[in-house]
Every structure is written in C-alpha cells, then in structure tokens.
Amino acid sequence: MMIDLKQFDVWFVTGSQHLYGPETIEKVAEHSKEIAQALSHSDKIPVNVVYKPVLTTPEAIRELCLEANSARNCVGLITWMHTFSPAKMWIAGLTALQKPFAHLHTQYNRDIPWSEIDMDFMNLNQSAHGDREFGFIGSRMRLNRKVIVGHWQDEDVQASLGKWTRAACAWYDAQGAKIARFGDNMREVAVTEGDKVEAQIRLGYDVSGYGVGDLVQYVNQVPDSEVDQLVKEYNERYDVAPSLRRGGSQYQSLRDGARIEAGLRHFLAEGNFKAFTTTFEDLHGLAQLPGLSVQRLMADNYGFGAEGDWKTAALVRAMKVMGAGLDGGMSFMEDYTYHLSQNNMMGLGAHMLEVCPTITEQKPSLEIHPLSIGGKADPVRLVFDARPWPAVNAAVMDMGNRFRMLVNAVEVVPTHEPLPRLPVARAVWRPQPDLKTSATAWILAGGAHHTGFSQALTAEHLEDFAEIAGMEFLLIDQDTTLSAFKKELRWNEMYYLLTQGLR
Numbered sequence: 001m002m003i004d005l006k007q008f009d010v011w012f013v014t015g016s017q018h019l020y021g022p023e024t025i026e027k028v029a030e031h032s033k034e035i036a037q038a039l040s041h042s043d044k045i046p047v048n049v050v051y052k053p054v055l056t057t058p059e060a061i062r063e064l065c066l067e068a069n070s071a072r073n074c075v076g077l078i079t080w081m082h083t084f085s086p087a088k089m090w091i092a093g094l095t096a097l098q099k100p101f102a103h104l105h106t107q108y109n110r111d112i113p114w115s116e117i118d119m120d121f122m123n124l125n126q127s128a129h130g131d132r133e134f135g136f137i138g139s140r141m142r143l144n145r146k147v148i149v150g151h152w153q154d155e156d157v158q159a160s161l162g163k164w165t166r167a168a169c170a171w172y173d174a175q176g177a178k179i180a181r182f183g184d185n186m187r188e189v190a191v192t193e194g195d196k197v198e199a200q201i202r203l204g205y206d207v208s209g210y211g212v213g214d215l216v217q218y219v220n221q222v223p224d225s226e227v228d229q230l231v232k233e234y235n236e237r238y239d240v241a242p243s244l245r246r247g248g249s250q251y252q253s254l255r256d257g258a259r260i261e262a263g264l265r266h267f268l269a270e271g272n273f274k275a276f277t278t279t280f281e282d283l284h285g286l287a288q289l290p291g292l293s294v295q296r297l298m299a300d301n302y303g304f305g306a307e308g309d310w311k312t313a314a315l316v317r318a319m320k321v322m323g324a325g326l327d328g329g330m331s332f333m334e335d336y337t338y339h340l341s342q343n344n345m346m347g348l349g350a351h352m353l354e355v356c357p358t359i360t361e362q363k364p365s366l367e368i369h370p371l372s373i374g375g376k377a378d379p380v381r382l383v384f385d386a387r388p389w390p391a392v393n394a395a396v397m398d399m400g401n402r403f404r405m406l407v408n409a410v411e412v413v414p415t416h417e418p419l420p421r422l423p424v425a426r427a428v429w430r431p432q433p434d435l436k437t438s439a440t441a442w443i444l445a446g447g448a449h450h451t452g453f454s455q456a457l458t459a460e461h462l463e464d465f466a467e468i469a470g471m472e473f474l475l476i477d478q479d480t481t482l483s484a485f486k487k488e489l490r491w492n493e494m495y496y497l498l499t500q501g502l503r
Helices: 022-041 056-070 085-095 119-124 128-141 156-174 198-204 211-221 224-237 251-270 292-299 310-322 434-443 459-469 482-502
Strands: 009-015 050-052 075-081 103-105 146-151 177-182 206-210 273-277 304-305 330-339 347-348 365-370 380-383 390-398 403-413 426-431 450-454 472-476
Touching: 009 022, 009 056, 009 292, 022 050, 022 119, 050 482, 056 085, 075 128, 085 128, 103 128, 119 450, 146 156, 146 211, 156 310, 156 459, 177 211, 198 206, 198 310, 198 403, 206 211, 211 251, 224 251, 251 273, 251 292, 251 365, 251 380, 273 310, 273 390, 292 304, 292 330, 292 380, 304 310, 310 330, 310 390, 310 450, 310 459, 330 403, 330 426, 365 482, 390 426, 390 459, 403 459, 426 434, 434 482, 459 472, 472 482
Parallel strands: 009 050, 009 075, 075 103, 103 146, 177 206, 177 273, 273 304, 403 472
Antiparallel strands: 330 347, 330 450, 347 426, 365 380, 390 403, 390 450, 403 426
8 A cells, every 4th residue: 555645735825915016916926936846846845835826815815725625635734924914814714724734934035135125125025024923813713733934945944844744644644544443452451442433533533343254254265376476475575484485384374374464455455444453352263363464564554553452553554654755664563571771771662463564674584483362373473673773652542531642762772682582573772861761751641552663753743743633742752851741741631621711
C-alpha cells in the first residue's frame, strides 16, 4: 500500500484588502504566486503548494474555506497576510473551515532596503503587523494552528512547513480510515481500552470488530499457487532458517505463515482497511499467531496494534503517512525490559513477534521458535536489530475527558553483545534525558507500554499532528525535568477541565 504525498495539496492563501488599490493587490498576487511556487518545488515540502487568489473580502474568504472543505485532495491551508487584512473579515471563513491551517509569518523581502525604503514599500510589505492582526483572531477564536516565523526561502522555515504538511496529510488520511480488530482487547488490560465512538468523533477513524473466523475464511481460500509465490519471495528477501526451507522439518510452518499473510492481505484490501489489530487470546482456526505477516504488512504501510490495541494501530498508520519518503522506518513497539547498569541505563524494545523491518538496515533472518502463550504452533517471524539512530517513541491514551499523546526522544544504540537466544526483532535505546527521568515521567503521564516507534520522524511531526487533532501533547526530551513535568501535568488537567467553557 504505497503512500504518495504528492497526491495531496496545501493551498497558499494570502490576505489583503482593497484599501491599497489595484496595483498593490496585483503586486501582492505576484509575490504570493512566487512564494507558493517556490514552496511547492522545495525538497523539504512533500505536497503540492497551490496558489489561491488574494482574499480581500469576508465573502471571498468564506467561499474559499468552504471550497477547501470539499476539495478532495486539499489537506490544509497556509495563510499569510502580505498587507494588513482586517481580521473580522476572517471570522465567518475560519468558523466554517474544517481543514487544518498553518500561519506563515513571513514577508516577501528578506531585508529592509535601507537606502530605498519609502511609504509605497511600507504600504505593500506590512506582514509584520498584518500577521499579528490575523494571529489575534486565531487566538480569540481558540483555533488550533501552527505558527511559523522566518523568511520563506530559509531552509528551517521550509522544513517546519514540510513537517506540518506531513501531519496534515496524516490527519486527512485518518478521516474515515477503517481499522479492523480481529478479536477484542487483551483481557483485563486497561491502557489499550478506550472510547471508540469518541475516537471517531474526535480523531476521524472508524474501529470495527471482526471474529477471527472472518479472517480464517480468507486464509482457507488462499490457493497454493499464491502461497508458493510468497515462499519464493521470502527466500529471495530474507535469510531463511534451514528448517523452514523446502525439505526442512518445519517447511509447512512457513507455508502456514504465508497463507495467513495472503489471507490477511485479501481481507484488508477488500475492506479498504488502513490498520488492524490481533490478539493471541483469540486464534481459533489459525495455525499460528500472525507474526511474519504482520511485520510485512507494516512494511507495506498498514498500521498495527497487538492485543487489540486499536489506538496504537491508528497511531502507527499516521506515523507511516507522516514519514512517507523519509529516511528511516516506523513500527509498532513495546518497552520490554531494561539494562539498569548504574552509568549506562537503557531500554530494550521488542514484542512477541510484531516489529516492522523498515527500522533495520540488516537483512532480516526468517526464523521459527516456540511461543509460550497463545496455545498454537510455533510461529514464523523476522529477527533483526534496529539500526543505531535517533528515534521517537509515541503513545496515545484515552484519559477519559481527552486523548493524550506522549512522546519520548531516544537514541537507538548497538547491542553490547549478540542476542543469540532472543528470537524477536528488537531495538536498544537510551531515552532522553536519561532512563530514570524518562520512565518516571512516562509513568506519571499514564503512558502506554505499546508505542509507535520511528527513526524517520521527530517530535515536531507528532506535535503538529496532535495540534491538528486537538489532542494533548506531552514531550519527554533532553530538557525534561520531573519538577516541571509534574507541573505541566497538573496545569493540563485544569486546562482540559475548563477549556470547553472558553469556546
């Protein structure tokens, strides 16, 4: 399932007013077209940036916002006030707008033309206070938006815009996205539960449950020729254990894993699903717990959550969209065990089977080992180490009155020694600012043990997504102190209790 962000558009919208006369408006339009074209061609911005005519009246603004709402490929707006655009003109349009927007606070010229500046120049180039007027109405209306300050040709400005457009694409992708749950949540687990109706209202995606028997029907209908083709692909792409090769003692287990993969693919494709969950507590009719199939489906951009964790499945899909085309992969992950050496504390992330191979630079090994839970035959899986690289771990929790996103910046490091007896894909990392602080903050925030893990995204991508989604965002990074983090948690509780009364 390829993700091509160039199919999406962000509209470049410039505000002005008729006060300055037609010549000024023409110059505003000329500048706006040039900026939009430059941003669209920037290698930092993965979407098309589409110039829209300069807006000078409340009617034109509202009409454009309504048009954006219904435009199929429009994922959001970039707004800029080249001159002074009285912000009361924007109220009706922004009230109607259902797409996210970023406020670019820039100006056409980089520098003040010291020897030539006159009042004509000043009348044309008024972004310094025109954007402040627009900023007021966004704050007065309590609108979520990203504000980016700097010259439009600067790399950091374009990079920040690019991150926001990726988040806007992920938000667009989530609207109406279908997530399939095979079986329920793991019994008695709290953090993977949540309000699926509220999630659809607030976050846009649709979570539906299916009996594992519905999947088994698809698995049983897979022809041997399709299994043969997948087995051939496995042998070409992975280091396949001898016992799983043709003639090996466990060759049939590899074929069973391939049949499950093919059945899963048919089910998800026919139902137009973008993410899914499984649980080892409900495997009736399947020969083994899906491991290899889940890993490969994640590599093809499906979101996944184990043990029925639909929130993490949706998050992994969103991260896949945000990271499309970037160096580094995304995966479902779980904090599994610690290395508590006094001066070198680290965490080991893994799962029973389901870690995406996009996070490794190794050629994965395709192996089979016993699984002590689930009561099924030994499952096949890909085994590898994540590449050493900066990364982020993110979790989404239902806190009762809101959804919370929690992010920890980490540094993936090589394993100190080989792990010959650990038969799962894994990543070892040093969390920022250190394991004691990060784990304490994570636990105080109610952070889940399941996460979306990415070596392509930064905290800024995820913060932009949370902002668009109206989701609480908490970051644990190099600057985190427990004293400040505790205060942030308390302040946030008060904010979310009171915020509905401010609208």
